Amino acid sequence: MFQQLKAHKAHDLHFKYDPASGLKAIIAIHDTRKGPALGGCRFIHYNSADDAINDALRLAKGMSYKAVMANLPQGGGKSVIMKPNGHFNRQELFTAFGHFVEELNGRYITSIDSGTSAIEMDIISQQTKHVTSTSHEDNPSIYTSQGVFEGIKAAVKSKFNQSNLTGITVAVQGLGNVGYPLVQALHHGGARLVITDINAEQLNHVATEFNAKAVPPDEIYGVECDVFSPCGLGGIVNNHTIQQFKCQVIAGSANNQLATAEDGLRLFERGILYAPDYVINGGGLIYAAMHHVDKPDEEIAKKTAEIANTLSEIFSASISQNMPSSEVADRIAQQRLYDESI
Ligand code: NAD
Secondary structure, three states: OHHHHHHHOOOEEEEEEEOOOOEEEEEEEEEOOOOOEEEEEEEEOOOOHHHHHHHHHHHHHHHHHHHHHOOOOOEEEEEEEEOOOOOOOHHHHHHHHHHHHHHOOOOEEEEEOOOOOHHHHHHHOOOOOOEOOOOOOOOHHHHHHHHHHHHHHHHHHHHHOOOOOOOOEEEEEOOOOOHHHHHHHHHHOOOEEEEEOOOHHHHHHHHHHOOOEEOOHHHHHHOOOOEEEEOOOOOOEOHHHHOOOOOOEEOOOOOOOEOOHHHHHHHHHOOOEEOOHHHHOOHHHHHHHHHHOOOOHHHHHHHHHHHHHHHHHHHHHHHHOOOOHHHHHHHHHHHHHHOOOO
């Protein structure tokens, strides 16, 4: 266990088993030196407790990187609830989880993630104030989408020296909470669109609404485009897909886009500009963190707009240092977090 904490440079792992509700939950706190750890609560099936621990630690570290790259006074944390195989009572489960969060006395602030929504956050909020993304707040995905849109523009500027998206073809994978408003913004921004989703109904609906070309999910990687925007799932930049890409930029919201760190180098060697995921998709975290401490909307908007500046700096450094953008971002994040020299 401590080896795993050491490997992730994480500070604490908290476990909760509540026999009455059947709750089996883990809260991983990666780092709180810059502020309380903020990160979503994932509610999915895990094959084993080890898988759940690993997921929590990996995701908590990602949140620290995301927070530090957005210059937020926030640490990284994440929680996972192991979804029961049999019957469960959602109200009781998330009430027990709310108690768990409260016991940490504000060191961890929870939010939505895969398998949770404002409904669960509302239940948690009955037990603790250390929760964001309840039904009384905006959906953070809108802010994530705005950050990705501005990030795509920054990448296009860097790669094609073009300040707008007119005539730029963007292939979007995933048309959910982030992908849908992104497609909308890209359409209004003058981009040509190729889109996909495993949900055929959503795919056809969005294609009609925004005059986009719909392709089957497995064809999106080989689409002729300028920008590939992964907004569905992680691990989609890998040995297999890199050979298919015909894009010059990869910029989307999905977490953990690179299957391995080496894939960042492979993209660089192929001349594909990659917008590091934890930088470009920080808009939702910015909203959740700043709204939680009652920052005004203008400050939140300003901070979200800074995502594009940070990306531009990373792209410039990638060129001047002849280093993959993924590595440039990692080095900056590690330096800010651990004061390691770059
Ligand atoms: P979502 O579940 O609302 O939407 C994901 C969409 O992708 C769905 O429509 C789904 O059908 C589609 N999809 C799944 N697998 C696919 C595949 N193989 N091919 C094509 N489409 C596929 O999720 P979301 O909130 O929009 O988040 C999208 C991604 O961005 C996720 O990786 C998430 O972790 C990441 N992210 C989201 C936020 C946020 O604020 N929502 C913030 C940071 C990162």
